[in-house]
Amino acid sequence: MEVKRKKFQGVLNILSFNRHFYVIGLLVLCLILIVCAYFEISKILIWVISGAFLYGLVMPLIISAYVYDFSGYYDFKxxxxxxxxxxxxxxxxxxxxxxxxxxxxxxxxxxxxxxxxxxxxxxxxxxxxxxxxxxxxxxxxxxxxxxxxxxxxxxxxxxxxxxxxxxxxxxxxxxxxxxxxxxxxxxxxxxxxxxxxxxxxxxxxxxxxxxxxxxxxxxxxxxxxxxxxxxxxxxxxxxxxxxxxxxxxx
Structure with a gap:
């Protein structure tokens, strides 16, 4: 009997199984932003750093949703x-x-x-x-x-x-x-x-x-x-x- 997958199960699995990476990533980003604010770092640099961290955290979820939830991988297409x-x-x-x-x-x-x-x-x-x-x-x-x-x-x-x-x-x-x-x-x-x-x-x-x-x-x-x-x-x-x-x- 085939097990029916839930919506966004693939991306939710990635987020759940690797949640330690996301917690650590967000904590490091917060620390960097605090340091940048303390030393009055350029706002452009802050935006670049924030964008790079968010890209690294969000893009894997977007690609995982595409591959595992929308491409038909688990339907064996x-x-x-x-x-x-x-x-x-x-x-x-x-x-x-x-x-x-x-x-x-x-x-x-x-x-x-x-x-x-x-x-x-x-x-x-x-x-x-x-x-x-x-x-x-x-x-x-x-x-x-x-x-x-x-x-x-x-x-x-x-x-x-x-x-x-x-x-x-x-x-x-x-x-x-x-x-x-x-x-x-x-x-x-x-x-x-x-x-x-x-x-x-x-x-x-x-x-x-x-x-x-x-x-x-x-x-x-x-x-x-x-x-x-x-x-x-x-x-x-x-x-x-x-x-x-x-x-x-x-």
Whole structure:
């Protein structure tokens, strides 16, 4: 059963999970304005500083609303371009990093499939406040299995489609990403596909998230780890200027 999303749920999630950044940002801005007023700094400079801080706080919310609430991302409007035969793809896997907003929708798109959901969240490694808060409100799919990135508990050549939707960037070390992707390759059938959806560390996401874009990885990094994991073919398509969909084949 698909979970119906609330209006502006995407941007509200961003605001809720990252509220510490907004509190700190506003406090720093207030402190700077007090210092500027005390030393009688130029009003133009004060406006420039205020504008820069407000841009950094507000723009991520605007872009998040566009990507997650208005673009059709969670309606899987991008899915029709992946050339996946829903009748043939019967063994589906969705792997998340502790926050799952897609498994119920995937099951709705593949009603006759066997969907297995895995979560590689590691409390010792994934210590960011945002992901900890996200885990408290996630809609966990029934029978979700906790795993580590070294092993996916499935047989070789058993999966038609494996989804990694805004998840694998939480694996910060390239070596661990490669190891995990090799596991994804192992469990996929010969004609199986891994679908990776990620923001990139690029110009568009810099203007969207300012320094926050460093949480993402560049296209060069993704292509490098896909190659090191020995995938045969990689196709990248843009979904909005801010997200890339990589279809990688065994």
């Amino acid at each position: 991008w899915f029709k371009d992946l050339n996946i035969d829903e009748k043939v793809a019967t063994q589906i896997v969705n792997i998340n990093a502790g926050f799952d907003e897609t498994s119920f929708t995937i099951k709705d798109k593949f009603p006759n499939s066997n969907l297995q959901v895995f979560d590689f969240y590691n409390a010792d490694k994934h210590t960011e406040p945002a992901i900890i808060r996200a885990r408290k409100v996630t809609n966990e799919y029934p029978n979700t299995i906790q795993i580590n990135t070294k092993h996916i508990p499935l047989n070789d050549n058993s999966v038609d489609v494996l989804f990694l939707l805004s998840a694998i960037h939480e694996i910060r070390k390239d070596e661990e990403k490669v190891q995990f992707l090799k596991e994804c390759k192992r469990v996929c059938k010969e004609n199986g596909k891994v679908i990776v959806v990620e923001h990139l560390r690029d110009v568009a996401n810099f203007f969207a998230f300012s320094v926050g874009f460093t949480h993402f990885f560049s296209q060069k990094t993704w292509l490098k780890v896909f190659k090191q994991a020995v995938f045969k073919n990689v196709i990248e398509k843009k979904f909005t200027p801010f997200m890339s969909i990589f279809t990688i084949e065994k």
